Amino acid sequence: MTPSGMTAVPSDGMGPIENVPLRVQVADRIRTAILSGRLKPGEPLVETALAEQMTVSRAPIREAIQILENDGLVETIAYKGKRVKPLTAREVEEIYSLREAYEVMAVRRIIERGADASPLRGPCEDMNRAAAADDLEALTAADEAFHRTLIQIADHDLLLASWRSLYLRIHQIMALRMRRRPELPQIAANHPPIVDALVARDMDRAVKLISDHTRNLEEIDPQTIADT
Template sequence: MTKMGPARRRGLSTEVADEIREAIFDGRYAPGEALRETELSEALEVSRGPVREALQKLEREGLVHTEWHRGATVTALSLQDVAELDSLRGALEVLAVRRVVDQATDADLSLIEKTAAAMDRADTPHEMVRCDIAFHDAVYAAANHSRLQQAWEAIRSQVHLFLITRVGVSTDGYLEQIREEHRDLVAALRLGNVDGALKLFAEHRRHAFDVLTKG
């Protein structure tokens, strides 16, 4: 059975990368699963060249791992990967939260609040992960710091994979927990309490980290 539909524009490696990325993000390809060029080219109805280029792009994003004797697989995060992503994400979020509290407009905060409210409509873990990423996209956008935004974009796909890996370990109480945590994050940002907001963001990150390292 084909796991993906045909690409709309043949020969476009960026679109092929988008299709494969979405298949990883919605769980059709799990961490550690093989990504075979022949199968992907047949499923997407493109030649193997764009597929190869797409896999190289996704490898640069950290979503794909390639070994000469195994080919390409969806990246399976090691404990070191998890620790490094958590610490780097934490460092970036400290600056983002401080800037949002210091200078975000009401429109910025309303957009952040809207992304949190969208979590009420998420009814699967993978949908909730997308909402979680969208919330943090809005926080970084509200920080109004172009280089910080670029740093977030550089690890965004890997953080998405981090969260997918987290729900692969356990989904017990996950949907409501994430909704509640993000309502609290919005409230802290609205109050303008930087210390309180930083504490809640750190707790939010720690919950996912603990599932991956202690579960």
Template sequence: MFSPVETTDLVQQIARQISDAIVSGRFKPAERLNELRLSQEFGTSRAPVREAARLLESQGLVVSSPRRGFFVRTLSAKDLDDIYELRIGLELHAADLAIQKIGDAELTALEAQIQNLYDLAEAGSIEERISADSSFHRMLCSFSGNDRLLKAFDDLATDMRAGIALIGTIYDDPYRMAETHVPILEALKKKDRQGLREALHFHIAAARDQIVPLFESLNKTP
């Protein structure tokens, strides 16, 4: 399941691999992180695995229980709704900053990412489509020039991707998913602030309105 890690940045490497496993759905909600088994797979002692788990706890991906260890965090439908509400405010602010400084190179990068979304709509996996969608929005946040804002987006994106992985299906037709990014790019090209805010809000809110009910119905399933 996991690959051996090098000694440099050992804890970070372990945390990254466990995080990827949670986001992709290989670790399920409430599943216990078996330190002994993980240390054997990573080829390390249990200490760096425990430190990695503590790091993931600080990021909100796992929770600890006294004398029982670390468990994958369980998200609720309300958690996801709150995340999307915060994401809308965060990305609208990022867009306001980005539109003032974005240039041809950044626009070309965003355009290439939309093409990637179209390509994945035909041949990509669910995980690849989710990752590509997240990458587009991360790029937009990075173009804001605000490093703290970008870090906040990364924290939210991890939770969102974990939630979508639990549903096991994409929240929209993959072609439609790619298509709804186009108005965002066009508004950026025109320096149309209001159009950008409307396109971005519609895109994120539409995802929220589909994902949250799906997640809620999943949790109600016996």
């Protein structure tokens, strides 16, 4: 799979072509726009406009949009148009509750199979550093690394893929909400106990910790949410 988050556009002298299909490049660009909040929920996506804008044909655009549809970021209404999928409060709740189920499953699986949870220590340290430096962006990145690592340790490709797809939308939500700055040190302090419970193979405690951690962690700004 592609190493997520990297949009490699070589800037060195000879710019040979990237072997990645156009539809993927297009999908990455549009996805970035959505995830950064530049394209807001409900915004229409017109194929011809995008095609002209990116100087490609409509075919890759269509296929790219279909990719984003599978990611749950775009929805299509036949013969009417495509648009960035509106985010309802209900959907936000569903996304976070499903994430909780995924992470609980990962925790259970890690303990049941006796996997080594110590790789989680790295992201924990990163979070501490970020919290000390009051660097919200770095802390967010380390937090995601922590959770992604958790899923990876569970050694379950399907779970990892599902989690990834879900986390895309969490990115979108996080970009849309511009709330008060969270307490960085507190977030950083939340994670090490989870690791401790995992290495101690304390199932009940680990499940409870991850469950509490993922639940209600993020609250969404009601203004950016559709009503229905």
